[in-house]
Amino acid sequence: DSGVTQTPKHLITATGQRVTLRCSPRSGDLSVYWYQQSLDQGLQFLIQYYNGEERAKGNILERFSAQQFPDLHSELNLSSLELGDSALYFCASSPRLAGGPAYNEQFFGPGTRLTVL
Amino acid sequence: GQQVMQIPQYQHVQEGEDFTTYCNSSTTLSNIQWYKQRPGGHPVFLIQLVKSGEVKKQKRLTFQFGEAKKNSSLHITATQTTDVGTYFCAESNTGNQFYFGTGTSLTVIP
Numbered sequence: 001d002s003g004v005t006q007t008p009k010h011l012i013t014a015t016g017q018r019v020t021l022r023c024s025p026r027s028g029d030l031s032v033y034w035y036q037q038s039l040d041q042g043l044q045f046l047i048q049y050y051n052g053e054e055r056a057k058g059n060i061l062e063r064f065s066a067q068q069f070p071d072l073h074s075e076l077n078l079s080s081l082e083l084g085d086s087a088l089y090f091c092a093s094s095p096r097l098a099g100g101p102a103y104n105e106q107f108f109g110p111g112t113r114l115t116v117l
Numbered sequence: 118g119q120q121v122m123q124i125p126q127y128q129h130v131q132e133g134e135d136f137t138t139y140c141n142s143s144t145t146l147s148n149i150q151w152y153k154q155r156p157g158g159h160p161v162f163l164i165q166l167v168k169s170g171e172v173k174k175q176k177r178l179t180f181q182f183g184e185a186k187k188n189s190s191l192h193i194t195a196t197q198t199t200d201v202g203t204y205f206c207a208e209s210n211t212g213n214q215f216y217f218g219t220g221t222s223l224t225v226i227p
């Protein structure tokens with residue numbers, strides 16, 4: 001158990017819909033990261049937040065958005081869902097801002113499996 | 118897009134055999150991290166390498182960072198069934214973005 005929690009564990013929805021995935025980081029961790037893992041694309045970095053502020057963007061679609069709240073939990077919003085958005089979405093956290101030569105250990109949550117029908 | 122290539126994609130070994138996975142980049146890497154993901158699980162951080170030519174060991178696992186900081190390897194000596202999973206390398210650049218390799222799925226045959 002990494003200490004990172006994600007809800008829900010599974011989500012099944014239809015194309016065109018909107019969903020919200022929630023992540024609670026480990027106690028004391030200020031950074032939150034979102035990743036998408038699909039069979040054909042591997043583990044794709046989406047976005048990083050540090051203490052409520054967006055700090056880095058990866059391959060995140062415009063239909064996706066995220067935020068980190070004052071209590072440090074984060075939400076990933078996926079809208080106008082398409083079949084190709086079906087994937088496992090991981091949240092990870094770390095104590096400090098990561099990147100470059102800094103110490104980059106991330107603690108991953110159990111993931112949310114999204115199925116778009 | 119993807120900045121680190123990882124090979125092989127799949128590896129089947131007999132228990133007790135050694136295993137190696139490689140990460141390669143066309144550009145100089147700021148650092149390299151290695152993660153392990155068990156089937157049905159989430160990635161778990163193993164180690165980070167930062168210095169050119171760095172070698173680190175964790176029991177039967179040996180991690181290397183190339184002299185030119187363009188490649189890295191993870192070697193497991195005498196594999197055990199508990200080593201089963203997918204091993205990912207990852208790089209984080211100075212822009213705080215993270216790039217994961219495609220992973221090597223290891224199967225250990227008892």
